Amino acid sequence: GGDKVKVTIMLRGREQSRPIGGVELLRRLAGEVEEYGTIEFAPKQEGRNIIMTLAPKGKKVHTQSEQRRRGNQSRAERQARQAARLAAKQEAQAKAAAEAKAAVSADKKTSESK
Numbered sequence: 001g002g003d004k005v006k007v008t009i010m011l012r013g014r015e016q017s018r019p020i021g022g023v024e025l026l027r028r029l030a031g032e033v034e035e036y037g038t039i040e041f042a043p044k045q046e047g048r049n050i051i052m053t054l055a056p057k058g059k060k061v062h063t064q065s066e067q068r069r070r071g072n073q074s075r076a077e078r079q080a081r082q083a084a085r086l087a088a089k090q091e092a093q094a095k096a097a098a099e100a101k102a103a104v105s106a107d108k109k110t111s112e113s114k
Contacts, residue, residue: 004040005054012048022050030054 007029009022026043033054040055 002056002058004056005037007052007054009050010048011045011050016048019045019050026050026052 007026009025011019011022015021022045023043030039030052035057037054037056039052041051041053043050043052045051
């Protein structure tokens with residue numbers, strides 16, 4: 001399977017002032033199902049609830065850090081391609097300028113020899 005599991009603990013009354021018990025319960029649950037999946041989003045409190053997301057181990061799960069790494073890698077590749085295109089363009093312009101300069105100096109030499 002490839003479905004993720006969102007685990008929610010609803011805190012009541014005085015439990016809201018001490019949410020550490022709920023966090024511990026979620027971590028213990030994650031430890032018990034560790035062979036089936038991993039924690040994708042760590043336990044965090046949202047109002048009265050503590051929420052944690054588990055993802056399956058079966059196929060590779062793309063966590064946020066992995067997505068960020070891939071984004072940085074593709075951005076670096078894109079910047080490298082842009083730099084290579086810019087360098088090639090500048091090289092072509094320099095070559096064209098050198099050829100134009102050579103043509104002008106050749107014209108001067110032929111006009112001076114006449």
